[in-house]
Amino acid sequence: MLVTGIKSKPVYAPLRADTGGRYHLMLGKGIGNVALMRVLRELQSAAPQALGRTRVLLIPEQTPATTAALPVPPADPPVSDARPENFAALGLEALREFSDVPSLLREFRSLLDGALMGTRLYVAGPESFIGLAMKIALEFDLNKDEIRAEELGTSARRVYCIHCRATTEDVRTNIVRCVDCGSWLLVRDHYSRRLAAYMGVMVDAEAPGELPQIKEVFV
Amino acid sequence: MSAVFKPHETFRNDFTFENSPEAIRRFPLPFVDDQYMYSVNIEPHAPGPKGSVVEFAFDVDEHYVAECRERELVLAAEPLRYQALPHMMSAQWDCLELIMESLARDYPAHFSLAKRANRWHWINKPLGIDQVFTFGDPSSLPREPLDFITRQAQGDFVVMDQREGDLWTEAGMVTTPADWSLDFDVGMTFKEWHGPVPLAHELGVFDRALKFLLNLRLGQPVRRLNWTMTVNPRLDTSPENYPKWGPDRTKVTQQNAGDLVHLRVEMQGLWRLPRSNAVMFGIRCYLISVRELSTIPKWARRVRRALKGLHPALVDYKGLTRYRDTVVEWLAPFDDGSPTTPGAAPD
Amino acid sequence: MSEAQTLEVEVTAIEQVTPLIKHFKLRPVAGESMPAFSGGSHIVVVMRTPTRVYRNPYSLLSPPHRLESYEIGVRRMDESRGGSHFMHDRVRVGTRLEIAHPVNLFALDKIARKHVLIAGGIGITPFMAHLEDLHEGRVPYELHYSVRGREHAAFLPRILQRTGERVRMYYDSEGQSIDFDGLLSHQPLGTHVYVCGPAGMIDRVAATAREWGWPDSHIHWEQFSAPPVGDAFEVFLARSKMTVHVAPDQSLLESIEAQGVEVPYLCRGGVCGFCQTRVLEVDGELIHNDHFLSDAEKAKRNTIMPCVSRARCKSLVLDL
Numbered sequence: 001m002l003v004t005g006i007k008s009k010p011v012y013a014p015l016r017a018d019t020g021g022r023y024h025l026m027l028g029k030g031i032g033n034v035a036l037m038r039v040l041r042e043l044q045s046a047a048p049q050a051l052g053r054t055r056v057l058l059i060p061e062q063t064p065a066t067t068a069a070l071p072v073p074p075a076d077p078p079v080s081d082a083r084p085e086n087f088a089a090l091g092l093e094a095l096r097e098f099s100d101v102p103s104l105l106r107e108f109r110s111l112l113d114g115a116l117m118g119t120r121l122y123v124a125g126p127e128s129f130i131g132l133a134m135k136i137a138l139e140f141d142l143n144k145d146e147i148r149a150e151e152l153g154t155s156a157r158r159v160y161c162i163h164c165r166a167t168t169e170d171v172r173t174n175i176v177r178c179v180d181c182g183s184w185l186l187v188r189d190h191y192s193r194r195l196a197a198y199m200g201v202m203v204d205a206e207a208p209g210e211l212p213q214i215k216e217v218f219v
Numbered sequence: 220m221s222a223v224f225k226p227h228e229t230f231r232n233d234f235t236f237e238n239s240p241e242a243i244r245r246f247p248l249p250f251v252d253d254q255y256m257y258s259v260n261i262e263p264h265a266p267g268p269k270g271s272v273v274e275f276a277f278d279v280d281e282h283y284v285a286e287c288r289e290r291e292l293v294l295a296a297e298p299l300r301y302q303a304l305p306h307m308m309s310a311q312w313d314c315l316e317l318i319m320e321s322l323a324r325d326y327p328a329h330f331s332l333a334k335r336a337n338r339w340h341w342i343n344k345p346l347g348i349d350q351v352f353t354f355g356d357p358s359s360l361p362r363e364p365l366d367f368i369t370r371q372a373q374g375d376f377v378v379m380d381q382r383e384g385d386l387w388t389e390a391g392m393v394t395t396p397a398d399w400s401l402d403f404d405v406g407m408t409f410k411e412w413h414g415p416v417p418l419a420h421e422l423g424v425f426d427r428a429l430k431f432l433l434n435l436r437l438g439q440p441v442r443r444l445n446w447t448m449t450v451n452p453r454l455d456t457s458p459e460n461y462p463k464w465g466p467d468r469t470k471v472t473q474q475n476a477g478d479l480v481h482l483r484v485e486m487q488g489l490w491r492l493p494r495s496n497a498v499m500f501g502i503r504c505y506l507i508s509v510r511e512l513s514t515i516p517k518w519a520r521r522v523r524r525a526l527k528g529l530h531p532a533l534v535d536y537k538g539l540t541r542y543r544d545t546v547v548e549w550l551a552p553f554d555d556g557s558p559t560t561p562g563a564a565p566d
Numbered sequence: 567m568s569e570a571q572t573l574e575v576e577v578t579a580i581e582q583v584t585p586l587i588k589h590f591k592l593r594p595v596a597g598e599s600m601p602a603f604s605g606g607s608h609i610v611v612v613m614r615t616p617t618r619v620y621r622n623p624y625s626l627l628s629p630p631h632r633l634e635s636y637e638i639g640v641r642r643m644d645e646s647r648g649g650s651h652f653m654h655d656r657v658r659v660g661t662r663l664e665i666a667h668p669v670n671l672f673a674l675d676k677i678a679r680k681h682v683l684i685a686g687g688i689g690i691t692p693f694m695a696h697l698e699d700l701h702e703g704r705v706p707y708e709l710h711y712s713v714r715g716r717e718h719a720a721f722l723p724r725i726l727q728r729t730g731e732r733v734r735m736y737y738d739s740e741g742q743s744i745d746f747d748g749l750l751s752h753q754p755l756g757t758h759v760y761v762c763g764p765a766g767m768i769d770r771v772a773a774t775a776r777e778w779g780w781p782d783s784h785i786h787w788e789q790f791s792a793p794p795v796g797d798a799f800e801v802f803l804a805r806s807k808m809t810v811h812v813a814p815d816q817s818l819l820e821s822i823e824a825q826g827v828e829v830p831y832l833c834r835g836g837v838c839g840f841c842q843t844r845v846l847e848v849d850g851e852l853i854h855n856d857h858f859l860s861d862a863e864k865a866k867r868n869t870i871m872p873c874v875s876r877a878r879c880k881s882l883v884l885d886l
Contacts, residue, residue, distance in 0.1 A: 001398065001415065001535070001536065001538065002415045002416070002417050002535075002536055005417070006414040006415050007410055007411065007413070007414040007420050008407060008410075008411040008412075008414030008415070009414070020776070020779060021779040022778055022779035023779070112755060114754075115754070115755040116751075116752060116753060116754060116755060117750070117753045117754065117755060117756075117757050117775075117778065117779065117780050117784065118751075118778045118779025118780060119755055119779070120779070138406075140679065140755045140756050141675075141677050141678060141679055141755070141756035142755065142756070143383060143781065143783055145781035145782065145783055146781050160403065162400055162402075162403060162458045162459055162461075163459055163461070163462065165299075165402070183462070188415075189414075190403070190414055190415050191411075191414075192403050192404070192406065192407065193406060193407070193411075194405065194406035194407075195403070199400075199403055199458070201458050201461060202461055202462050202465070205461045205462045205465030205466060206465045206466055206468050206469055206541070207466075207469065208466070306676040306677055307676075313602075316602075355631070380676055381673070382673070382675050382676060382677070383675070383783045384783075434832060434838070434840055436571075436667060436669060436832075437601065437603075437667045437668060437669070438571060438601070438667045439571065439667075493601060493602035493603055493604065493668075494602050494603070494604050494630060495604060495676075496604040496606075496607075496670045496673045
């Protein structure tokens with residue numbers, strides 16, 4: 001079975017401002033906030049009036065030490081710029097900080113409920129954060145032309161066990177034990193936007209107990 | 220096909236499934252010459268030769284009752300093998316109409332459909348179903364329309380909504396998959412759903428297929444063949460149940476290869492649906508053991524050569540790695556090197 | 567599409583609903599009902615005269631769940647190449663016509679959270695079928711219907727029965743026009759806009775929506791304009807080995823069909839791309855009138871949409 005090189009795997013690109021949009025809604029987690037700062041500075045120079053129609057929801061990076069160590073494109077603002085007070089200085093329509101993903105996503109959903117056509121969504125941060133945000137965006141008929149996402153930070157995955165249908169969070173290895181049924185799962189690149197997770201299939205079904213080498217691959 | 224149903228055949232546990240000589244001869248061999256590679260290979264789903272699997276829109280054969288019973292078993296254990304997103308209801312009715320009208324027209328000895336305005340009366344003799352209902356009113360049926368009718372049809376069904384220049388996998392009944400999961404894939408676009416297929420994307424197969432399907436017309440269905448192999452005549456080779464069938468792959472020996480290993484051919488039909496403008500994908504599954512295949516001399520040679528020369532990526536993707544060589548060896552006595560006539564039909 | 571796929575119908579009723587628009591009811595010659603269809607579909611009506619064949623697309627305006635007949639509305643076109651005049655002047659109750667199976671290039675998006683429908687003149691026809699589907703659903707919608715004057719508001723009583731206050735009328739003659747900016751600037755996320763009417767109206771809706779940040783995937787339009795006329799020219803069909811003369815008021819597609827060569831088509835209006843044909847040689851200029859090819863593709867001069875495009879050339883060779 002194909003494990004890698006699967007076309008359903010999401011493809012991310014560095015976030016760029018979409019000046020074709022009228023309203024901008026941005027979600028960032030941790031090191032992803034650097035990407036948001038990049039986009040906001042682009043808007044500031046290309047379409048400064050757009051900042052007054054831009055709303056930003058952030059989860060600041062919790063541990064500054066690790067933040068400093070993560071690689072960031074050289075043209076980007078320095079990581080230290082991605083601090084809430086710098087966002088506040090931009091004259092945004094709204095800026096809110098959250099300490100955890102579920103609260104940010106709750107606010108996100110209620111903002112989408114009142115949002116208008118012409119909105120562009122930007123999401124930056126770990127893939128699992130992006131996936132959960134996209135899951136909500138799907139309910140509002142936002143499509144790929146209206147959403148931009150950049151993966152920054154850990155590429156740890158959410159894995160859907162195809163056997164018992166439980167989702168195991170924060171998976172960094174190629175093989176993982178299902179959090180519910182305990183099966184050893186091979187983590188494939190086949191991705192479901194609806195579930196915001198990658199497929200996990202029992203790795204030792206044909207030869208029970210024989211596990212390939214477990215490696216940390218999603219860092 | 221003058222079907223005498225074999226209602227007690229099983230596709231699990233004791234695997235009593237087997238093909239009659241008539242079923243063997245009408246088997247849709249997917250190899251038209253000694254080498255196999257992907258292609259779009261679509262042709263009009265027009266009525267084919269009498270007695271063939273493509274004589275009618277939906278083929279009902281000797282395994283009909285047994286397959287429907289097998290489907291019930293899968294669904295009882297795993298209801299999520301049937302899914303339909305809320306906006307697909309008009310497509311569900313389209314599918315029900317298409318399947319009921321076809322079966323009643325083509326197999327009048329087994330099925331009948333009488334309509335008086337929206338009051339429909341459907342009789343399915345082989346399954347003992349007698350249902351009066353109002354077309355368009357889901358509450359008049361014991362289950363949703365797509366669920367109701369696909370429990371009375373052989374093969375899997377996937378319904379795709381057409382919008383934004385793409386096709387979206389948004390309803391289906393999938394109990395005989397070749398290693399893919401409707402539950403995981405529901406909501407995916409055509410190319411995302413086919414993501415795990417190797418090589419074909421690079422060859423542009425799915426780009427062309429999608430473009431073609433977006434322009435599929437009412438009244439002009441198309442079909443194509445796909446194939447894989449399976450150990451034991453197991454229809455439900457789903458990822459969900461991989462722990463059940465995966466180990467079978469290690470059980471093939473030189474002695475049992477002829478009986479254990481089966482060629483599994485999917486006759487895929489694609490229809491544009493009238494009210495929903497959606498596309499229905501029927502995936503009808505035919506199984507034949509290597510031994511049954513070898514009773515037709517041309518097929519024994521053809522299949523051996525096609526398997527021998529199969530691209531390694533395809534060997535892996537189709538799950539044949541553990542036993543392909545064993546099967547090639549098992550068929551060796553039947554292959555004297557003589558040429559095979561073009562086309563799939565027996566000589 | 568091949569000729570074998572047509573259905574024979576008989577005209578059972580004709581009504582002049584406005585000074586320019588006639589309403590036709592078509593029943594099947596064989597069988598009791600027409601094939602089921604989805605709102606937004608059109609049929610191509612084949613009209614045969616001793617000298618030429620017209621194939622014009624018309625939207626189905628009848629309710630998709632009432633299949634005893636199909637209903638279409640035909641506007642008499644001023645500079646007509648003949649198709650609409652044929653329908654208005656030569657078709658009577660009892661006339662038999664051939665039609666192709668319905669094709670839908672203008673469907674409602676099934677996961678939209680709201681639909682905004684904009685119709686100009688005869689462009690109301692596809693929306694009438696849509697209204698039947700919307701009537702039963704729970705997705706909010708608005709219909710904005712612009713016509714020259716009150717006597718041109720075709721089918722209004724019938725529309726009001728379905729829409730109630732969700733339709734807003736605009737009468738040119740009374741100085742009323744649609745405020746596209748106002749309309750498109752305050753729609754909730756997940757709204758789709760659909761426009762059917764004159765080219766100018768379609769362009770304005772699309773441009774306004776884009777200015778307000780709508781992505782193209784949420785802007786839907788349908789236009790049945792007659793293929794533009796032009797100078798006569800000759801074309802050589804390489805595979806059929808024949809030269810075809812294209813008259814000024816006949817499209818390239820029609821001229822090729824008149825010689826018995828079939829070209830696949832769906833919309834006949836330069837939108838769907840289905841009739842795209844390879845140009846093997848051209849000595850002169852290709853006049854691209856379609857909305858399908860990109861500018862880059864048009865510049866390559868190796869492909870053409872015969873349904874609406876023409877040429878001004880010494881020679882043109884097509885792969886047909």
